[in-house]
Amino acid sequence: MKLMVCLKQVPHQDARLDVRSDGTWIQEDNIKFEINSYDTFALEEALRVKDANGGSPEVVVVSIGPERVTQALRTALGMGADRAVHVKDADADGVDALGAAKILAAVAKAESPDVVFMGLMSDDGNFAAVGPMLAELLGVPHATSVVKVSMDAAITVERELEAGALEVVELSKPALLAVQTGLNQVRYASLKGIMAAKKKPIETKSLADLGLAGQVGAASRRVKIEKVYPPPKGTGAELLKGSTDEVVGKVLGKIKELGLL
Amino acid sequence: MGTILVIGEIQNGKLREATFELVAFARQVAPGLGAEVKSLVIGHGAQALADDLAKKGGGEVLLADHELLANYGVDAYNRAVRAAVEKTKPDVVLFSNTPSGWDLAPRVAAALDAGFVSDAFKIEAEGGKPVFTRRVFNGKLDARLSVSALPVVATVQPGATSPHAGSEPGSVTRLDVAISTGDLKAKFVKIQTAEAKGVDLTKADIIVSGGRSLGGTEKFMEIIKPLADALGGAMGASRPVVDSGWLPHEYQVGSSGQTVTPKLYVAVGISGAIQHLVGMKNSNYIVAINKDPDAPIFEVANLGVVGDLFEIAPALTKAVKDAKGL
Structure with a gap:
């Protein structure tokens, strides 16, 4: 059995989000990056399937991005993935969701995994699009918002709906699972794992290697980000200023005014 | 003349309000x-x-009516939408950003090699093409997106506009969709509704909720619970708190947890991801305590305190206790 996990490296959740000079995205120089939170749960779930099957399934992690992405892949290898594929190509940096799905589809066709795991969405773009798009391009079934996975001959998953309801779906293999946060407790890479990861292979591929030269990239984006900006300040909150005693006094006054004390 | 194709959604035997919101946008x-x-x-x-x-x-209105379409399933619904797209050749296809909408819409976009936008809360027409506005970075920034080629597939945030109210002349045509059980690689098994929760936040007059900044269960019990107790209210949490296992799911406020409308909602160390905001923004009065003055929570709050929750929340707890003579 082979499991493929798609990882995206995104700006750290606590990173400063300054809009860059052309206004179309944030300034990404000199900020910290991390593995997209949703994807860490996807990786953990794949590693659990590996552990539950005596370690025999191979877990391959795939990421698209510049040199810095190597760090995310090393972390994944340290957690227990067996090998990594890094799609590194200047033209791959500006892809939209469909472009990313086309790249991952080319990798998946070469790898033929039984199951592809990935996060429901990324913490930066929040599009939640690449998973279902990749499944469509591969012609395999998928489920999004997955909160529980049981793997047998078929795959049974629970998907999160609204207001606490769950949907149970059965998928034939091969399949793609786009997972929700919280479906497991994500492990940390152990020291032994980190040492072992240094010997694990990271294969670098260009778009030409994948037969996609000139077919994906910023130029073939279907959707263009015109600008990003802080949400307009609407009525917003009255922001209190002053010492702790002063602001606490004002909040207390308001609670009294509401008749709740 | 081009077409905007609205994908309606049935829930519990009725068309969802979100469908009529799509009609309004369209x-x-x-x-x-x-x-x-x-x-x-x-x-x-x-x-x-x-x-x-x-x-x-x-x-x-095209009607795809088939026993294998009784419940949402990605393969069968994909076929129905594709048949409708084939027939109407739309420039824009609109889904609601609901669990079935976000599951299916990107697949349709990939099949059509079309542009895709998710969770838009605003759609405008500019130069004959649609322009979409949506949140990115979990609500910390907004993004305006244009489309370089049509068609485009989009999902729209439920509640982003009022449902279309007027009545218009229309017609219904049946759409044949060929599906058999053998075509279904993803099979619907069942829906489990939320069992009776041990914690019913929907009835609380006062809720004090904590977020990721608390850092763990211990701090939660040390900071959030005493404030909730002093106010005589209930304790709630944001999704990261539940995901990290600090509190069980029944404490979660938000789109995948409970939707609450208390008289007073105190958000402590919650930045205000969209999925949390939809679950509490209709509270009567909202007080937010957060160290980041740009946190989205301050947009929906009435009163905001920018500062260190570990200092302010305990001081507030003490002040409430003193005021009540506790």
């Missing part, structure tokens, strides 16, 4: 796009619902 931008509004209803025994949508602004 009718708003249709003149600017030089397009007419058409709709698709997918289900089983759904003739009356299709008739209803046709009368209420759905325009020419």
